[in-house]
Amino acid sequence: MGGNHAIATNNVVFRNANLAITNRGSDWYFTVMSLMGISTLAVLVWGFSRPQNSRIFHYITTGILAVATISYFSMGSGLGQDPIAVEFVRGGKVRAAGTREIFYVRYIDWFVTTPLLLLDLLLTSGMPFPTILSIIFADLIMIVCGLVGAPTSTRYKWGYFVFGCAAFLYVVWGLLFEGRRHASALGGSISRTYNMCGVLTIFVWFLYPIAWGVSEGGNVIHPDSEAVFYGILDLIAKPVFGFLLLWGHRSIDPRDLGLHFRDTPLGESRHHMEKHPIAADGIQNGTHNGVNNGVNNGVNPGVTPGVNTGVHNGIHNETHPTNPTNVV
Numbered sequence: 001m002g003g004n005h006a007i008a009t010n011n012v013v014f015r016n017a018n019l020a021i022t023n024r025g026s027d028w029y030f031t032v033m034s035l036m037g038i039s040t041l042a043v044l045v046w047g048f049s050r051p052q053n054s055r056i057f058h059y060i061t062t063g064i065l066a067v068a069t070i071s072y073f074s075m076g077s078g079l080g081q082d083p084i085a086v087e088f089v090r091g092g093k094v095r096a097a098g099t100r101e102i103f104y105v106r107y108i109d110w111f112v113t114t115p116l117l118l119l120d121l122l123l124t125s126g127m128p129f130p131t132i133l134s135i136i137f138a139d140l141i142m143i144v145c146g147l148v149g150a151p152t153s154t155r156y157k158w159g160y161f162v163f164g165c166a167a168f169l170y171v172v173w174g175l176l177f178e179g180r181r182h183a184s185a186l187g188g189s190i191s192r193t194y195n196m197c198g199v200l201t202i203f204v205w206f207l208y209p210i211a212w213g214v215s216e217g218g219n220v221i222h223p224d225s226e227a228v229f230y231g232i233l234d235l236i237a238k239p240v241f242g243f244l245l246l247w248g249h250r251s252i253d254p255r256d257l258g259l260h261f262r263d264t265p266l267g268e269s270r271h272h273m274e275k276h277p278i279a280a281d282g283i284q285n286g287t288h289n290g291v292n293n294g295v296n297n298g299v300n301p302g303v304t305p306g307v308n309t310g311v312h313n314g315i316h317n318e319t320h321p322t323n324p325t326n327v328v
């Protein structure tokens with residue numbers, strides 16, 4: 001027996017479209033699911049080797065990959081989809097299309113994971129939190145536009161596409177200008193990591209509206225090809241991006257990004273607290289922010305925590321322009 005019977009088994013679950021993925025599409029979705037699953041575990045286990053207050057990026061990335069694993073399980077199984085009436089009935093390989101299979105589960109995935117991807121990247125830039133939030137809001141608008149536009153069978157679907165693209169441009173602006181400005185003020189491996197992952201993000205994310213335009217939008221390519229297109233993009237946008245980012249974070253102290261968390265009494269940060277007993281009482285939250293951004297990594301002699309209390313990242317970098325270059 002053997003083989004992949006997922007599509008045949010789950011035919012009974014939802015309504016079925018004329019034009020849907022075949023077993024080959026399903027095989028590919030399950031392949032991507034496995035890669036996402038392996039990456040989830042790898043990132044989580046790798047995180048355990050880091051001090052507890054340095055794990056934030058591992059946890060965010062693990063969440064992203066776990067959600068992707070489940071979403072690919074759904075799509076491989078032919079679940080989380082619904083037939084939509086297409087705007088353009090085509091010939092050739094997509095001829096059968098009166099209705100086309102749309103995986104709405106994809107948007108649920110993106111609704112959860114794209115804000116987390118942006119959080120990963122923008123926390124790395126040291127950007128103030130309100131700016132991060134505004135970019136994430138724009139991202140959510142973009143995803144919801146894709147979700148509502150996809151099942152719309154009239155030309156009004158392109159209205160959603162245009163709104164989504166406008167929101168996307170705000171996200172791109174945030175990454176390209178705001179993020180880069182803050183990251184380069186912090187310098188060293190912070191700006192290197194931000195730039196590398198930022199360029200990758202902008203490049204791959206630009207391909208998503210194109211994939212949407214020829215799949216859910218224009219009904220130009222077969223759902224199996226749609227699977228390959230989105231699958232490759234998702235592999236780059238999630239695991240490849242995640243590993244690159246976490247690799248960069250090996251040499252970044254989250255405190256230099258303004259991220260202060262209480263640490264377990266073990267490990268590297270214990271060291272830090274012993275050297276700075278005033279900071280060891282938990283009030284260290286919010287204390288050494290800005291000034292250390294320029295000095296970095298435990299070599300922060302003479303920084304009196306009290307003086308810095310309440311001086312936060314972004315603002316600090318703007319108010320002390322003499323301190324922008326960092327030697328990491």
Ligand code: RET
Pocket residue numbers: 110113114117142143145146147160161162163164165168205206208209212233234237238
């Ligand atoms: C839509 C359609 C509306 C216009 C635009 C879109 C952009 C989507 C993007 C998605 C990124 C997804 C990622 C997933 C991670 O695995 C919604 C397709 C601009 C950029 C990164």
